[in-house]
Amino acid sequence: MAGLRGLGRVVAGGVGGALALAALGGCVASRQEPGQATAAVADALAEAGSAAQTTRIAVELLSRGRLTGPVADTTLLDQLRVLDDADAALTTLVPPDAASSAHRADGLAAVGDVTDVVVAAREWVAVRSGGDLGAGPAGAGELLDDLDQAAGAVDEALAAAGGP
Numbered sequence: 001m002a003g004l005r006g007l008g009r010v011v012a013g014g015v016g017g018a019l020a021l022a023a024l025g026g027c028v029a030s031r032q033e034p035g036q037a038t039a040a041v042a043d044a045l046a047e048a049g050s051a052a053q054t055t056r057i058a059v060e061l062l063s064r065g066r067l068t069g070p071v072a073d074t075t076l077l078d079q080l081r082v083l084d085d086a087d088a089a090l091t092t093l094v095p096p097d098a099a100s101s102a103h104r105a106d107g108l109a110a111v112g113d114v115t116d117v118v119v120a121a122r123e124w125v126a127v128r129s130g131g132d133l134g135a136g137p138a139g140a141g142e143l144l145d146d147l148d149q150a151a152g153a154v155d156e157a158l159a160a161a162g163g164p
Contacts, residue, residue, distance in 0.1 A: 037100035040093050041107045042163035044086040045154055048111045051079040051086070052151040055118050056144060062125060063140035069129030076122045083115045106157040113150035117143065 058075040061067035067075075090108050095101040121143050138146070158164070 033096060037093060037095050037097075038103055038161050040089060041100070041103045041161040042158060044089040045107050045110065045158040045161060045163055047082050047086045047089075048107075048114050049151060049154045049158060051082040051118065052114045052147055052154060055079050055114075055121055056147055056151075059121055059124070059140050059143055059147070062128065069125055072125045073122060073129070076118055076125060079118050080115065080122075083111055083118065086111050087115070103157070103161040106160060110150070110153040110157040113153050114147075117146045117150045120146065 055076060058067060058072045058079075062069065062072040087108065090104050090111060093100075093104055095104050120138065124138065124140070124143055
């Protein structure tokens, strides 16, 4: 009986080792062609552009009283998740060449700029909804101006990466 237990441990250890090896095998950096990397950058930037436009709509509607604070906050939180996904796609991308690396760097900066504005917009929503943040962030007009600037950077990076 003792021999079977030992055999069970060896088999279990072998299976565990094989699973660990398979998991580590997935950690190897993938090699992409320049066109694939550029397309990945463009996809991430398109998502960031969409998040910027959705944020614009939420801020405009709330400023006109056409949207409630909780709905606006949920909308903006969803946009932060989209931006987080775009950031993760760019951060984990292994560019195959200098041009792809430059597109990725520009994309990361642009996504970060939009993220900063969406965070400020959530603070603005909190103040409008009765939150106690002191003076609070900028008003809707200033937020929309900042959003235009950040969305412009996304559009420029997207055009440079060959996106629509």
